[in-house]
Structures are given as structure tokens and as C-alpha cells.
Amino acid sequence: MFAIIQTGGKQYRVQEGDVIRVESLKGEAGDKLDLTPIFVGGEQATFGEAAGKFTVSAEVVEHGRGPKIYVRKYKSGIQYRRRTGHRQDYTAIKILGIKG
Numbered sequence: 001m002f003a004i005i006q007t008g009g010k011q012y013r014v015q016e017g018d019v020i021r022v023e024s025l026k027g028e029a030g031d032k033l034d035l036t037p038i039f040v041g042g043e044q045a046t047f048g049e050a051a052g053k054f055t056v057s058a059e060v061v062e063h064g065r066g067p068k069i070y071v072r073k074y075k076s077g078i079q080y081r082r083r084t085g086h087r088q089d090y091t092a093i094k095i096l097g098i099k100g
């Protein structure tokens with residue numbers, strides 16, 4: 001059985017035992033979370049309001065920061081060059097199960 005959850009404006013396909021990195025969430029390592037899936041698949045697919053009867057339980061594993069990404073800006077002819085960096089915060093969560 002698998003589920004598709006939505007958090008941080010992105011959708012993730014998860015199943016029991018998966019560890020995924022999502023946009024930063026509140027909570028300390030070891031805290032439990034209950035997420036509402038938008039789709040549940042397996043022997044019989046369920047989506048929409050019917051999928052709302054299910055819950056995906058997860059546990060916060062760690063908080064961290066992703067790799068550094070460099071952004072370069074350039075305009076020709078006027079000697080304009082800029083370089084900035086960005087590191088995105090994330091939360092790693094472990095999927096404990098899909099109940100419903």
C-alpha cells in the first residue's frame with residue numbers, strides 16, 4: 001500500500017518505512033506527525049474525500065540544510081555580474097504506517 005501526501009507545496013509518494021526530506025516542519029526529532037493523504041493506492045485506489053478517511057503517521061528524524069545552490073546574474077555590455085548562494089532548510093521524516 002502506498003499514499004501520496006502533500007506538504008510544503010509538493011507531493012510525495014510514500015509507503016511504510018520510507019525516509020523522505022520535506023520542506024521544514026515544526027517539531028523536534030522523535031515527534032510524531034499525522035498527515036492526510038490525497039491518494040491511497042494498493043489493492044483498490046482511493047482519492048479525494050474517500051482518501052481523507054486514511055491517515056499517514058510519520059516521525060521526525062532530523063532537521064538540516066540542503067546543499068548550496070549558486071545563482072548567477074549577468075547583463076551583457078554593462079559589466080553587471082552577481083553571484084549569490086542559497087541553502088534550503090529541510091525536515092527528514094520516516095513514514096511509520098498508513099491507517100484507515
